[in-house]
Amino acid sequence: MNNQSERLANTNLRFSNRRYLTCSSLDPNAETYRRLSLQAFETLNELRCQNKLCDFTLVCDDSTEFPIHRIVLSASSSYFKALFTNGMNETKNPVVYIKDIQSEIMKLIIGKHVIINSDNVERLLPAADRFQMFGLVAKCNEFLEKCLDFDNVLGIRKFSICFYSESLKKASDRKNFMKVVESSSEFLELSFEELNDLILCDELNIKSENDVFDVIVKWIEYRSARKEYLEYLIRSLRFAYIDKSFFIEKIRSHPFIKESNELINLLDICSKYLIDFPNQRVANLTDIRFRPRIPHELLVVVGGWSIGSPTHSIETYDPKADIWQNFEYVDRAPRAYHGCILLGDYIYIIGGFDGTQYFNNCRKFNIVKREWEEMAPMNIKRCYVSVALCNGIIYAMGGFDGYGRHKTAEKYIPEKNQWSFIAEMNEYRSDASATEFNGKIYICGGFNGSDCLDSVEFYDPDTNRWALIARMSTRRSGVGFINYFGSLYALGGYDGFIRLNTCERYDFTYRRWTQEADMITPRSNFGVAVFDDDIYVMGGFNGITTVANVECYNFERKEWKIKEKMNMNRSALAACVFKDIELIRPFSALVVKTKLEDKLNRKFLNNVFGLSQNYISYLRSFN
Known part of the structure; x- marks a missing residue:
């Protein structure tokens, strides 16, 4: 054999x-x-x-x-x-x-x-x-x-390793690892080498490093003889990304740990990674305990209004490293109050304002080639535009052209590189927000030129018609609107008097709006996206100043949690989410940091080489 x-x-x-x-x-x-x-x-x-x-x-x-x-x-x-x-x-x-x-x-x-x-x-x-x-x-x-599927992924992964199929292995690693652990009987039969290989994998799809410890404990509890491997598996944990409270309450206090003085001493050494890491954004990537994983989603924020003017700055958020990074491939012109859509290998930027001009022009970023490209302009200038993606078609609705608000809307078909008008909305709207749900485009709130709006309507592409649904409980301009777990969420905004932190959800079963947990920070004109199974809101205007604050809402916990803030205060920004790991990898914190380390090492070596050449020349001058 x-x-x-x-x-x-x-x-x-x-x-x-x-x-x-x-x-x-x-x-x-x-x-x-x-x-x-x-x-x-x-x-x-x-x-x-x-x-x-x-x-x-x-x-x-x-x-x-x-x-x-x-x-x-x-x-x-x-x-x-x-x-x-x-x-x-x-x-x-x-x-x-x-x-x-x-x-x-x-x-x-x-x-x-x-x-x-x-x-x-x-x-x-x-x-x-x-x-x-x-x-x-x-x-x-x-x-x-x-x-x-979750039941066979570990067996197929083993096949991929045996037959050197990198693409099949990567596809296996993309499966949610905790769901695999819960669903697959194969997990408990893994050998120590196979489990350790999984834990060490940079592309392992796991939401929190805390979960890795729970996985190790579950595997050991299945057969008590496996306790001899605990120390080796603990050394594979990425301690820099484990919550401090979890480390103290779950890991340090676990009975398996208390049984071994060697493990207690090991954890004393590892605890410095939790203390030191927040101040070390470029850490030693060769040490597995400092090494972030490759994320399976990457949050991108584009442009906005900052320090009194529009910006072309782009930032990406890597949830595995919990860090915002500046994106080096910025467009040539600043832009605020625009729309942003991710489709295929492109980020599409729609309309907006540069401080002087109201745009009908659009740009797109080729993620693979990492370059900006021209695309067809819209038929109408649209600042404060609302955009949504439905069945591969981009929709742009409402907005302001410098003279008045619009209730017109148009669609863009990428294959034809062409915009064309669709039916007009029931309301004039700028500063509204739109999202897709079940093959239809929903738009809510906004400003009609005199009043902030509480109305909501949807567009059916099959009939080319708009129809109104129940009004929100609050008028909201500069609102965030998102499809999340089968419901529509309207977040924050401005009601004509104050910036809001209130949130409400539209339930399609009962066709009504209900109140949800309030955001921590009141804000309008912010970025919003469903990311890592949570709703993320980024930046915005709090009534006094633009902010860099980020928070997220979880459907199960029904509460908001503060996240790492952006590098720049900004409002009027747009956001999208990368979900293809092949597109994500070059922009992940791990790869970016590795490139930075290589660049610093090359610079150091070049400096050493230059000094040595100067020293040789100096010695030769005496001959």
């Missing part, structure tokens, strides 16, 4: 639903079709099935024989190409015995099409990997990725 077989000996993948994927075994990437006509491909397979013009025979363990055409199999398998051309006995002998491969799997490998399903993928992937049929390996990985 080979090493891979040994590592997978106790792994049985679980599939909640029966799935299948059809591909060509000879060339799943369809290159064959580009080089051979479909008729030729069909003819070769027909000849093989009829045992005509075959020049070789493969024999499996159960003595099943498979006549094949060497040249055809060599075209899809580096293994067989080497076998048939290396000049050894296999080249001369017309029969080769293939060990440890079942005949039904061999039939799939040499056939015209492979139907990959949950019954054969565990055997098909090792065979495709062994025979170096990389296209088929890719299709197996694609199938497994589609089958990922």
